Amino acid sequence: MTMRKIVLTCSLFLLLFICIPVFAQDVHPDATIIQQHVNFLAADKMKGRGTGSRGLKKAARYIERRFKKYGLTPAGTRKFKQPFTAKVKKVVVKDSIRKANNIIGFLDNGAPYTIVIGAHYDHLGTGKQGSSKHPQPEGLIHNGADDNASGVAGLLELARYFSGNGETEAYNFLFIAFSAEELGLLGSRYFTEHPVILLENIHFMLNMDMIGRYNPERGIGIGGYGTSSKWPAIFEGVKAGVKFFTDNAGSGGSDHGSFYAKQIPVLFFHTGGHPDYHMPSDDADKVNAEAEAKIIALEIQLIENAMEQEKLPFTEVKN
Secondary structure (H helix, E strand, O other), X not given: OOHHHHHHHHHHHHHHHHHHXXXXXXOOOOHHHHHHHHHHHOOHHHHHHEOOOHHHHHHHHHHHHHHHHOOOEEOOOEXXXXXXXXXXXXXXXXXXXEEEEEEEEEEOOOOOXXXXXEEEOOEOOOOOOOOXXXXXXXXXXXXXXXXXXXXXXXXXXXXXXXXXXXXXXXXXXXXXXXXXXXXXXXXXXXXXXXXXXXXXXEEEEEEEOOOOOOOOOOXXXXXOOOOOOOHHHHHOOXXXXXXXXXXXXXXXXXXXXXXXXXXXXXXXXXXXXXXXXXXXXXXXXXXXHHHHHHHHHHHHHHHHHHOOOOOOXXXXXXX
């Protein structure tokens, strides 16, 4: 082989070696990654992620590490944390006030408006803070795999996708893991009363609460369809690997309700109730990660369609 051919061969090899990794990264929703998130957050060692507990602090650190890995900018008042005080409904008096933190990361695309993606990361702990469906809940670990480790997994997968897809989107993203949702939407209410960005600059808010127990007969419910006149056009032509249906309501028993109350369009994703809801039996092995990956892919389609629109107008939903 001549020296010229050797140089040419080496040059082609180097070009391939340099270029291949650029195209090798796949940031699309991944069932294995989803299950890993759920397994960690809903493990017995987390003790049910009760508000103010060590387990919830561990969960917060886990979310922060992922936000850092995905290159998000800290957007809380203490780096990624937005601290607030939460009142617990049913415990001994000395433990009725607890410190809590929303975890907030920002993806800055240099845009004037921002999309908020949210999911609560707290649950019922060991049954002492109320809301358990078990007849004798105290001392029992409520792992909250579906409610709402599944939603946090969705939050992290959307953060991974939009931070790693190589696109400079037309909107910024604010990713928020809310605390103290189970105590009455306290984290999201605190955020909307103490926002880190102007509420009038929010395009819309997307909330995931219990998206891990997909039932193909029911499908995934998507609330908030009536909160903007533009949602029908955004949903038009969307194809999903899961069945879905829409509901107009913007309020309800999850964190999107706090944003709807501030006249911000919302979408709420929820796979429905089941016998393990608010029970110690809501465990990680019951989550359908394959279906959840398809649900997150559906969310990506809707978000990308919504980014083709100007800032969404708000519509109040009539009862």
